[in-house]
Amino acid sequence: MDNHLKDHIEYLLCVNIEGVRSVSGGDTSQGYLLETESELFFCKVNHADQADTLFLAEKKALEAIASTKTIAVPKVVLCEVLDKGGFLVMQYIAPKRASPQEMEHFGHQLAQLHQNSATDTFGWEADNYIGSLPQSNKVNSDWAKFYVAERLLPQLRLAADEKRLLDDEIPSEKTLLKACQTLFPVVKPSLLHGDLWSGNYIISQDGQPYLIDPATYYGHHEVDIAMTRLFGGFDTSFYGAYNEHFPQIGGEEERKDIYQLYFLLVHLNLFGKSYYRPVKDLLNRYF
Structure with missing residues (x-):
């Protein structure tokens, strides 16, 4: 993640991002774990032309599932357009092996x-x-x-x-x-x-x-x-x-x-x- 995007997310969230770590973002996007003093966020970044509509569609789908109150999804924090592409910031869910x-x-x-x-x-x-x-x-x-x-x-x-x-x-x-x-x-x-x-x-x-x-x-x-x-x-x-x-x-x-x-x-x-x-x-x- 470049410093310009990191600074922009810090500004929008009103937090200090103390660490950025690359993690899997799926087959289509880059993923990053953002560490702040009190919270962790997951950020997906995509520089493709359709990234803004892709992330907006993902945001709407997550919110639709959440509205049913049947099964959890990560809370969407930010969904923004970049000069080329876009990014999506969500609540970070630490995984574990399922029983x-x-x-x-x-x-x-x-x-x-x-x-x-x-x-x-x-x-x-x-x-x-x-x-x-x-x-x-x-x-x-x-x-x-x-x-x-x-x-x-x-x-x-x-x-x-x-x-x-x-x-x-x-x-x-x-x-x-x-x-x-x-x-x-x-x-x-x-x-x-x-x-x-x-x-x-x-x-x-x-x-x-x-x-x-x-x-x-x-x-x-x-x-x-x-x-x-x-x-x-x-x-x-x-x-x-x-x-x-x-x-x-x-x-x-x-x-x-x-x-x-x-x-x-x-x-x-x-x-x-x-x-x-x-x-x-x-x-x-x-x-």
């Missing part, structure tokens, strides 16, 4: 978040981001239509534009919609984290689950669960607790695959060819 009991608590709290259905439509009040990629959130009252139009098709088209998939490997919108309408149940919109892998939650030192780096919108609650299972899965106590609130109705395995397809397409578009085969296998299996 099975704490993961059980996490499962209950996530289910309570998903029980928030403050709307009859799927989507969000504005577009946001999944990682550094734009995520379209145009509202739709039909979940299958929303998922195809706002999730699968944009990523498939981006993959074609970037030559990561061939045009003839991409199913038509009609084919995608028919499969999704067959496999998706009628569901109520749930407030989602939107990108819930193991790097996007923290168990605090006092055992409290916190959600971080959301890509929030209203969707089917199984989307978050599908993402938790993509890279190895969470502790079994998490799923046992969660399923007390959302008993299985059948077809979860197939829906998991199709919901994971979106995240795999995102990874294909962000990180390249190592994700081609799992994407192609799912496209062949369902479409």
Whole structure:
């Protein structure tokens, strides 16, 4: 972090920053731990052109989750634009290794978040981001239509534009919609984290689950669960607790695959060819 930005944050917070330490800020931003005499802050800095809108979307998502009073998120302190890019300052949550009991608590709290259905439509009040990629959130009252139009098709088209998939490997919108309408149940919109892998939650030192780096919108609650299972899965106590609130109705395995397809397409578009085969296998299996 350069001294100009450090001085600017000191001025805005009216504090003296005694130490700045580089820490992980995710795949898209630089992260810093800011130490003051009485408090610690986490600061994300990004110099990309879209950083100001990216951080504003993150701020709004964190505040939306916090407003449900179901599961904790870090409190946002500052969200500012730079000459190029922007920065986000939040409460710092010191992590610890989760116990099975704490993961059980996490499962209950996530289910309570998903029980928030403050709307009859799927989507969000504005577009946001999944990682550094734009995520379209145009509202739709039909979940299958929303998922195809706002999730699968944009990523498939981006993959074609970037030559990561061939045009003839991409199913038509009609084919995608028919499969999704067959496999998706009628569901109520749930407030989602939107990108819930193991790097996007923290168990605090006092055992409290916190959600971080959301890509929030209203969707089917199984989307978050599908993402938790993509890279190895969470502790079994998490799923046992969660399923007390959302008993299985059948077809979860197939829906998991199709919901994971979106995240795999995102990874294909962000990180390249190592994700081609799992994407192609799912496209062949369902479409």
